[in-house]
Amino acid sequence: MSTYKLTYFNARGRAEVCRLIFAAAGQKYEEIRYELHEWPSHKHETPLGHIPVLEYEDVKLPQSVSIARFLAKQFQLAGRDNFEQAKVDAVGDTIGDAMSKYMSVRFERDEIKRREVTKKFLDEELSKYLQNLEILGKLYSNGGPFFVGNQLTWVDLFFYDLGEKLLELDDNSLNNYRWLRQNRAEVEKQPRIVAYLKTRPKTPF
Numbered sequence: 001m002s003t004y005k006l007t008y009f010n011a012r013g014r015a016e017v018c019r020l021i022f023a024a025a026g027q028k029y030e031e032i033r034y035e036l037h038e039w040p041s042h043k044h045e046t047p048l049g050h051i052p053v054l055e056y057e058d059v060k061l062p063q064s065v066s067i068a069r070f071l072a073k074q075f076q077l078a079g080r081d082n083f084e085q086a087k088v089d090a091v092g093d094t095i096g097d098a099m100s101k102y103m104s105v106r107f108e109r110d111e112i113k114r115r116e117v118t119k120k121f122l123d124e125e126l127s128k129y130l131q132n133l134e135i136l137g138k139l140y141s142n143g144g145p146f147f148v149g150n151q152l153t154w155v156d157l158f159f160y161d162l163g164e165k166l167l168e169l170d171d172n173s174l175n176n177y178r179w180l181r182q183n184r185a186e187v188e189k190q191p192r193i194v195a196y197l198k199t200r201p202k203t204p205f
């Protein structure tokens with residue numbers, strides 16, 4: 001049995017940051033990927049009725065960002081000291097805000113409304129999140145390509161994932177954000193990430 005078991009849909013969604021952390025750490029884990037129709041009969045097995053859930057030491061941990069932070073600390077991807085971790089968290093919370101907004105837009109059930117909110121998100125709302133992320137990147141990166149302290153942390157992986165989602169929505173969405181594009185390019189060069197991206201299951205979102 002693996003030390004870590006991650007349960008989510010057969011999708012990247014909110015679990016992909018955790019999978020990227022496992023990949024960057026070279027850590028093996030067990031994975032359950034539910035198809036949508038399988039989920040209702042498993043919902044009651046989770047602490048809060050939603051996924052992702054990480055099982056560790058026979059305990060189930062919900063909340064994607066809490067799981068990501070825990071894994072990052074386990075694998076030294078959270079920042080080298082307390083203050084670096086605070087900077088990493090400030091970036092992570094800013095990405096989290098953008099991710100929550102993206103999720104509400106992308107998975108709006110009513111199709112007409114979804115088109116409206118997607119347009120508003122892309123035309124009016126997204127730029128503030130991305131500008132804020134560039135500000136933090138330039139502030140904490142010491143001139144390097146990673147968000148904090150010249151080394152890869154989980155928030156570089158978190159932004160890699162958010163960026164992929166944004167580019168799926170609009171392939172011009174990162175055009176005005178050179179620092180953020182370079183940050184993603186650097187993540188994409190990491191050998192373990194290269195290997196993971198090549199072999200991960202292909203899913204629509």
Ligand SMILES: N[C@@H](CCC(=O)N[C@@H](CS)C(=O)NCC(=O)O)C(=O)O
Pocket residue numbers: 013014043049050051052062063064065
């Ligand atoms: N804040 C939670 C949100 C979790 C969440 O809403 N998960 C969705 C999938 S992305 C889910 O479980 N949906 C099925 C349901 O609520 O029944 C997190 O970040 O993990």
